[in-house]
Amino acid sequence: MFGLANPDRFLRFTRPLTPVLWAAAAGLLALATWLAFAAPEDYQQGDTVRIMFVHVPAASLGLAAYGALGVSSFFALVFRHALADAAARAAALPGAAFTGLALVTGSLWGKPMWGAWWAWGDARLMSVLILFLFYLGYMALRASIDDEQKAARAAAVLGLVGLINLPIVKFSVDWWNTLHQPASLIRQGGPSMPAEFLTPLLTMMAAYGLFFLAVWLTAIRTEIVRRRVLAIRARRALEA
Amino acid sequence: MMLDLDMGRYAAFVWPAWGITAVVLAGLAGRALLAARRWWRELKRLESAAAEGDRA
Numbered sequence: 001m002f003g004l005a006n007p008d009r010f011l012r013f014t015r016p017l018t019p020v021l022w023a024a025a026a027g028l029l030a031l032a033t034w035l036a037f038a039a040p041e042d043y044q045q046g047d048t049v050r051i052m053f054v055h056v057p058a059a060s061l062g063l064a065a066y067g068a069l070g071v072s073s074f075f076a077l078v079f080r081h082a083l084a085d086a087a088a089r090a091a092a093l094p095g096a097a098f099t100g101l102a103l104v105t106g107s108l109w110g111k112p113m114w115g116a117w118w119a120w121g122d123a124r125l126m127s128v129l130i131l132f133l134f135y136l137g138y139m140a141l142r143a144s145i146d147d148e149q150k151a152a153r154a155a156a157v158l159g160l161v162g163l164i165n166l167p168i169v170k171f172s173v174d175w176w177n178t179l180h181q182p183a184s185l186i187r188q189g190g191p192s193m194p195a196e197f198l199t200p201l202l203t204m205m206a207a208y209g210l211f212f213l214a215v216w217l218t219a220i221r222t223e224i225v226r227r228r229v230l231a232i233r234a235r236r237a238l239e240a
Numbered sequence: 241m242m243l244d245l246d247m248g249r250y251a252a253f254v255w256p257a258w259g260i261t262a263v264v265l266a267g268l269a270g271r272a273l274l275a276a277r278r279w280w281r282e283l284k285r286l287e288s289a290a291a292e293g294d295r296a
C-alpha cells in the first residue's frame with residue numbers, strides 16, 4: 001500500500017483502474033437514476049422525495065471529499081509527501097462541487113417542504129455553508145501564492161483546520177434543534193427509511209462514490225504529470 | 241417497474257435539482273478528462289523533443 005506513495009508506481013497502478021472506475025460510475029449513475037424515477041411518491045413529500053436521491057449523496061460526498069482532503073493535507077504537512085499534496089489538491093474541486101450541489105438541491109427541496117429556500121439559524125445549513133467556504137478558501141489560498149511549495153503548506157494547514165467542521169456538520173442535527181431532519185441513514189437502530197427509497201438512495205450514493213473516485217484519481221494522475229511538465233520546462237529554462 | 245416522470249406541482253423543484261446535478265457532474269467529468277489529456281499530451285511532446293535533442 002505504501003509503495004503506491006511512489007508517483008511512478010501510483011501512475012502504473014491507477015492506469016488500468018481509472019477507466020474501470022469511470023465506466024462503473026457511469027453504469028451505476030444510470031441505474032440509480034432509473035431506480036429513483038421508478039420509486040413511488042412519498043405519502044407526505046410527494047415527488048419532492050426524488051430530490052433526496054441527488055441531495056443526500058452530494059452532501060455525503062462533500063463531507064467524504066473533505067475528509068480525503070484533510071487526511072491528505074496531514075500527510076503532506078507532516079511527511080512533506082508530494083503525492084499527498086496532489087491528492088489534497090485534487091479533492092478540493094470535486095468536494096466543493098458536491099457541497100455546492102448539496103446546498104442548491106437542499107434549497108430546492110426546502111422551499112416546497114419548509115416554505116423557505118434558506119434558514120440562517122439552522123445549524124446543519126450553516127455548517128455545510130462553512131464547509132463550502134473552507135473548500136473555496138483552500139482553492140483560493142492555493143491560487144493566490146505563486147510559490148507552489150509555500151502554497152501547498154499554507155493550504156494544508158487550512159485543510160487540517162477545516163477537519164474540525166466535519167463532526168459539527170454530521171452531528172449538528174443532534175446537537176441543536178434544526179429545521180433539517182435528523183439522520184435517517186447512519187443512526188442507532190439502522191436506517192429509518194422504507195426499502196423502496198433506501199435502494200435507489202444507496203445505489204446513488206455508491207454511484208457518487210465511484211464517480212468521485214474516478215474524478216479524484218484522474219485529477220491526482222494529472223497533477224503528477226503537470227508537475228513533471230513544469231519541472232521539465234524549468235530545467236530547460238535553466239539550460240537555455 | 242414503470243418510470244414516473246410526471247412530477248406534478250413539484251416539477252419546478254425536482255427537475256432543476258436533477259438538471260443542476262447533471263450539469264455539475266458532466267462538468268466535473270469533462271474538466272478532469274480534458275485536463276488529463278492536455279497535460280499527458282504536453283508531457284509526451286516534451287519527452288519526445290528531449291529524445292530528439294539527445295539523438296542530435
